[in-house]
Amino acid sequence: MWFFPTVGVGVIGVMVGMVCLMSQRKSLFGALLSMEIFTLGVYVMIFGLVCFQGWLSSVCLIFLAFGVCEAALGLSVLVSLVRSIGSDYVGGLILGHF
Template identity: 40%
Template sequence: MFNYINLFLSMLMFMSGIVVYVLKRKHLLSTLLSLEFIVLSLFYLLFLMYMNYNYEYYFTMIFLVFSVCEGALGLSILVSMIRTHGNDYFQSFNVLEC
């Protein structure tokens, strides 16, 4: 039987991650953290679904590998932006600069 409290908790995590992503869009670091929180809530929901239907958890490991790669790519973009512009504000970032 599917536990509705865990489903509600996962959906609450997902929605709060989206709200933080929409409201805190000034800094790249806060958007990256909220995206990682959204991925974590999706992983929790996926794990609950597989646990409910007694499936294997192999796909959750693949999902975690892709989420780690996404986090590493986001951090590398953050580091390169801080090195070139000095901060992580989106307002100071100009696409036309070399």
């Protein structure tokens, strides 16, 4: 049964992503990377459940498509922020230095 190790790796990925996201205070790029680690961990868990239960495998593709859309939106926000402000520091967003 390879179901439990696959879900375990997904849970570890989710926890690492959450810890990185909570500890990220300086750059938006680091926060986006930690959100991608979180998304990949959830994807691994969903993939393990789908393969073990024999559900419809298009669920994995739909979730992966949403993850790619989230990454594209985050990257576009990062590029527009760097173009308007000149850096990707989160502190500039909080203080409102636009």
